[in-house]
Amino acid sequence: MRRHRNLIIMLVMAALVAAAVYYIVPPSEKTHLGLDLQGGLEVVYTARTADGKVPSAAQLDQTIGILDRRVNGLGVTESQIQKQGADQISVALPGVRDAEQALRVIGKTAQLEFFKDDPVSRPVGPVESKQAALRELRRLGASKAEVRQLAAEGTTEHYSLVVRPADETAGLPEQWFVYRRPPAMTGAAIKTARAGFNSRTGKPDVLIDFTPEGSKTFQRITRELYRTGLLKNEPQTFAIVLDNEMASDPYIDYTDPTLRDGISGGAEITGGNMTVQESKDLAFVLNTGALPVKLEPAYQQQVSATLGKDSLRKGLYAGLAGLVLVLAYMLAFYRFLGLVADLALVVYGVLLWGLFNAVPVTLTLPGVAGMILTIGMAADANVVIFERIKEEVRRGRTVRSAVSSGYARGFRAILDANALTILTALVLFFFATAQPKGFALTLILGTLVSMLTAVLFTRALLGVLASFAFFDRPALMGVPAAEIQPEEPAAARRPGLRPQPQPQAAAPAADEPAAAPELRRTPRRTPTGGQKKRRKRR
Structure with missing residues (x-):
């Protein structure tokens, strides 16, 4: 049963290594550098x-x-x-x-706003151009300064200039509107947003879920639009505006009695020419939150590496040299166990590299330093366990039982040490900034992977090898025969029990002659009167 479990663990580790190689190759494309x-x-x-x-x-x-x-x-x-x-x-x-x-x-900016389409909320539109919308607003009494600001920035304290892009598929031209501020709802009412597809047209869209308070507000707005539609005998619409661009203009069907109490829960943003990537990007920016300001690119430029490939090459050479030295030391000092540890370190390196690319982790020079540090930590875990195994072999136990006992006794020490390392790295990760945070992240991931390889992989590998006859040789573990003590009796190993000393005859003194054997006659006992009477009766 245990052998089957070890084989399953080995197969799982082989699958993880294969997945890691998939994320590594080719390294020039899949490894992220800072x-x-x-x-x-x-x-x-x-x-x-x-x-x-x-x-x-x-x-x-x-x-x-x-x-x-x-x-x-x-x-x-x-x-x-x-x-x-x-x-x-x-x-x-x-x-x-x-x-x-x-x-x-x-x-x-991702400023999402909801406007009603009644004459009070939308004083201008639809018109065919931006200038026509501004002229109409000026005719309605807006000041020249406000119209000029609206033309330059798209939003003022009282108005928002909104465009609906042309939809070639539906044959709709570009249209312009002016809405009165404040809007009926804002993006603050959004709980989550996700990319999807419209159930009628099959085109990409974005589905919005509101917060509890936002859901109540949206239900109230749609209920008012439903009642207005009943009074005017025509469907009422409302505009969903994203950064002064109309993303959707849905209507409330007043003939549908299920909408009498309004719509609660969520809404849908459908853009006529929205692509799948654009719907994902829109859902993403809505989830991360709207910017409180507008950002205009002042300039952009490509920046070169501050340290360059030479620093990266030296860092990788240092890591490779450290790995080779650790492999050589483990092999020389622990013999066969060292070979197992070296294989575990190679597996550790592949898994860690693949994990960095899968997350992905962007490697900076401090991150490379953290990765190199974890190589020593991975070897240290094996050292703790192997020393326990050698101690058990020196006490006279078989190699198979020593492996089981060594892992049982060494696991607690490894767990405590790695837990403290992870806690320290977590403090550094949450309170540091920029590159020290990258060092902490690589240290955390490296420590977790080292626990996986040192405790799970090496134990399963030794469990599989234990079935072979050559495995039960103490010399392969780096323990000479002269250091092995005979195994104590079972009673001596049990706490509280001691073997009882056997009684021995006292030896004669060296200068005293041995006494000759003496024959003595046992005196005959004379029967008493009572004894004589009992004999006669018999």
């Missing part, structure tokens, strides 16, 4: 509020936090996002392949 090792893209944004003013420090800090979540969602880590001056934010992205897509997602 800015210090390969360079990347740097973009500087100028931030402005909705009314065109310089944002506050709190708004910039909030924007940096949202940008950081968006960058991580793109699969880019070890990025550098920082303030420059009072109104600029610098974003440096290592190894970005699609710069246009990254800029489109990162810089998208």
